Amino acid sequence: MYNTGKIIAGLVVFFILATLPFLLNLGKANAKIEPSIDTPEINAMPKKHCVEPKAFMRSEHMQLLNNWRDQVVRNGNRIYVGSDGNEYPISLQNTCMKCHANKKKFCDKCHNYMAVKPYCWGCHIAPKENEA
Amino acid sequence: MKTVLPFIAVVILVLLPLFGVTVAHQTQIFFGVVVPYTAVAVFVFGFIYRILQWGKSPVPFCIPTTCGQQKSLPWIKQDKLENPVTTMQVVGRMLLEVLVFRSLFRNMKTEMKEGKAVYGSEKLLWLAGLAFHWSFLFIFVRHYRFFVQDVPTAIQLMEGMDSFFQIGAPLFYMTDAVILGAVTFLLVRRVYLPQIRYISLAADFFPLFLILAIAISGILMRYFFKTHIVAVKQLAIGLVSLNPTIPEGIGAIFYVHLFLICVLLMYFPFSKLMHMGGVFLSPTRNMANDSRIVRYINPWNYPVHVHTYEEYEDDFREKMKKAGLPVEKE
Ligand code: HEM
Numbered sequence: 001m002y003n004t005g006k007i008i009a010g011l012v013v014f015f016i017l018a019t020l021p022f023l024l025n026l027g028k029a030n031a032k033i034e035p036s037i038d039t040p041e042i043n044a045m046p047k048k049h050c051v052e053p054k055a056f057m058r059s060e061h062m063q064l065l066n067n068w069r070d071q072v073v074r075n076g077n078r079i080y081v082g083s084d085g086n087e088y089p090i091s092l093q094n095t096c097m098k099c100h101a102n103k104k105k106f107c108d109k110c111h112n113y114m115a116v117k118p119y120c121w122g123c124h125i126a127p128k129e130n131e132a
Numbered sequence: 133m134k135t136v137l138p139f140i141a142v143v144i145l146v147l148l149p150l151f152g153v154t155v156a157h158q159t160q161i162f163f164g165v166v167v168p169y170t171a172v173a174v175f176v177f178g179f180i181y182r183i184l185q186w187g188k189s190p191v192p193f194c195i196p197t198t199c200g201q202q203k204s205l206p207w208i209k210q211d212k213l214e215n216p217v218t219t220m221q222v223v224g225r226m227l228l229e230v231l232v233f234r235s236l237f238r239n240m241k242t243e244m245k246e247g248k249a250v251y252g253s254e255k256l257l258w259l260a261g262l263a264f265h266w267s268f269l270f271i272f273v274r275h276y277r278f279f280v281q282d283v284p285t286a287i288q289l290m291e292g293m294d295s296f297f298q299i300g301a302p303l304f305y306m307t308d309a310v311i312l313g314a315v316t317f318l319l320v321r322r323v324y325l326p327q328i329r330y331i332s333l334a335a336d337f338f339p340l341f342l343i344l345a346i347a348i349s350g351i352l353m354r355y356f357f358k359t360h361i362v363a364v365k366q367l368a369i370g371l372v373s374l375n376p377t378i379p380e381g382i383g384a385i386f387y388v389h390l391f392l393i394c395v396l397l398m399y400f401p402f403s404k405l406m407h408m409g410g411v412f413l414s415p416t417r418n419m420a421n422d423s424r425i426v427r428y429i430n431p432w433n434y435p436v437h438v439h440t441y442e443e444y445e446d447d448f449r450e451k452m453k454k455a456g457l458p459v460e461k462e
Contacts, residue, residue, distance in 0.1 A: 001187040002431060010412060011180055018176050021279035025373040031281055033362050055381060059358040062301040110362050115283035115291070119298065 033113050036105040041098055051082050051095070058110075062118075065092065092124050101127040135323060138338035142345050142392075149391040153384045163387045164367055165376040171394035178401025179409060186413045194428040197416040199238070203425075217422045229417055233262055257321070264314035267307040268343075270294065271350075274305075278368040300355075308351050315344045339405055342396055349389040359383035 001007065016023070042048055050057045052064065068090045071077045080088045088095050100106045103126050111117065152159040200211025216222045228234040241254040274290055277283045295303035319340045322332045353359060363379035364386055370377040400406065412418060445452070445459055452459050 001184065002190060003187065007183060007187040007413075010409075011183055014179065014183075014409070015176065018172075018179070021276070021372040022374070024280050025369060028281065028373050030366060030369045030373060030375065030377070033366070055360075058362070058381075059360050059383075063358070066301040113281070114361060114365060115277045115288055116302075117288070118301075 031113060033109055035107075035109045036102055037100070038105075039099060039101045041101060049084075050099075051080065051086070051088050053083070065096075065120075068092070092120065093127075097127045102129065103127055104129055134332065134334040135337050138334050138341050141338060142341040145342070145392060145395055146345060146349075146388055149387040150384050153387045160378045160382075160387070163391055164378050164382075165371070167391060167394045168371055171397040175397040175400055178398075179406070182401050182406055183409050183413070186410065190431040191415045191419070192430045192432050194419055194421070194423040195415050196419040196421045198421050202421055215421050217420050217425065219420065222418060222420050226412070226417060230411060233258055233265075235417075236261060256317075260314045260317040260321075263310050264318060267311040267314065270307045271305075271311065271347075274307075278365050279372050281369060302354060304355075308347070308354075311347050312344075312351070315340060315347065319344065335404060339396075339399070339403060342392060342399070346389065346392045346396065349385060349392060353383075353385045353389055357383060357385045359386050 037048065052060075057064070068080065069092075071080070072090050078090050080090045082088060097103065107118075149159075149163045152163060196216075198215040200214025201209060202215045203210045203217045210217075212221045213225050213228060216225050225234075236258045237255065239254045239257050240251050243250055243252070270290065274287060274294065276287050277291070291305075294305045294307050296306070297304065319337075322328050322336060322340070360379075360381040360383070363382050366377060366379045367382065396405075442460075445461065449459055449461070
């Protein structure tokens with residue numbers, strides 16, 4: 001082979017870059033992500049349910065919130081009717097966060113894992129939580 | 133044919149996991165574990181194999197293609213990046229080529245106007261090529277948030293930059309629009325311009341369709357047919373920590389996205405996409421134009437027996453002296 005030194009050096013760099021995710025996760029266990037719904041508001045519910053079914057919520061809640069925001073800010077509509085017929089006042093702070101008052105153990109559990117940082121809390125007030 | 137066949141191939145590649153995962157859940161193991169591992173192995177070892185094959189090919193001549201003033205008399209200014217003579221200058225030139233496609237910037241178009249060939253500058257291909265490659269890289273690096281558990285700040289910064297306009301939720305990424313636009317342009321160029329269509333092969337259309345399908349499936353997954361992203365990360369981390377799991381609740385759209393990427397990885401070492409490694413091994417780019425400073429030895433040269441003047445004189449010194457010819461050594 002010609003230019004062996006340079007080619008091998010280049011291939012080593014390639015190999016490390018290509019397998020970096022494997023190298024970084026060597027011997028690490030997968031974190032378990034279990035958002036906690038242990039809040040007084042939810043515990044008081046006879047049948048625990050969200051504004052929409054759970055499977056829908058976990059994948060679509062960002063779009064739901066976006067629609068809620070548009071409903072209030074653009075259309076002045078402050079009532080949301082869930083697919084099960086229940087009515088909810090449209091509010092991030094007073095509806096979502098009333099039930100999910102444990103933001104750090106609920107919303108942030110998933111968001112930290114996925115490295116998403118919703119910028120909502122610069123204006124909207126996050127629920128007060130005692131434990132860090 | 134050469135356009136339609138690759139298109140049909142990509143459609144089949146989309147339908148395969150779509151039906152597989154929706155009809156028989158057991159195939160999730162195949163599409164979520166077996167295929168990804170195979171793809172990574174084929175990609176990494178295929179890539180290395182191709183590079184080693186290239187490394188074994190000799191370069192008989194010093195053939196850098198230069199396009200600037202070569203190193204000459206001290207008062208003539210050398211163009212160090214377009215006509216390098218030292219390794220550092222070659223590195224600079226290579227960086228310019230790899231990062232901003234310097235040579236494509238010189239792209240020209242030729243047209244017949246009133247019976248004469250006229251040449252004009254054509255920067256659109258350069259712009260679209262650059263937009264495509266950079267947005268692809270940006271998206272690729274951003275995807276590392278699926279593969280490391282404590283996502284580095286640098287990647288979070290990239291996400292922040294990419295979603296700077298804060299449109300909608302989930303936030304809209306600029307690179308998604310750029311990659312769609314750029315790939316579409318590159319595709320339309322091959323179909324629309326008759327000269328380019330003529331020289332395009334199925335092997336040119338297939339990667340374009342494939343990458344377009346990957347980008348579209350990703351964009352659909354993020355903004356439209358949403359799926360359980362946390363479970364996707366569980367699957368991804370499972371794969372890279374060699375502890376594969378198939379979590380519940382991942383939509384078929386994810387398996388389509390993943391399968392297309394695996395096909396891309398497996399196709400890579402055997403296709404023109406190898407230009408990613410090949411650009412570094414191009415003699416016209418990676419050699420210094422120093423053949424007037426250092427003698428370039430052709431590695432093909434077999435040892436030639438040469439008879440130098442000194443040896444000639446040794447052979448005939450006495451005879452030369454007798455004949456009255458001048459000799460260098462007495
Ligand atoms: C060649 C490599 C890849 C390309 C070009 C690509 C392309 C894309 C694009 C354009 C998007 C739209 C959103 C965004 O820009 O982030 C996307 C989303 C996504 N991709 Fe990929 N992808 C690649 C590899 C992968 C791999 C290996 C996985 C496996 C974990 C993956 C999983 C996802 C997921 C889960 C989403 C949705 C993200 C969200 O909702 O935020 N992608 N992809």
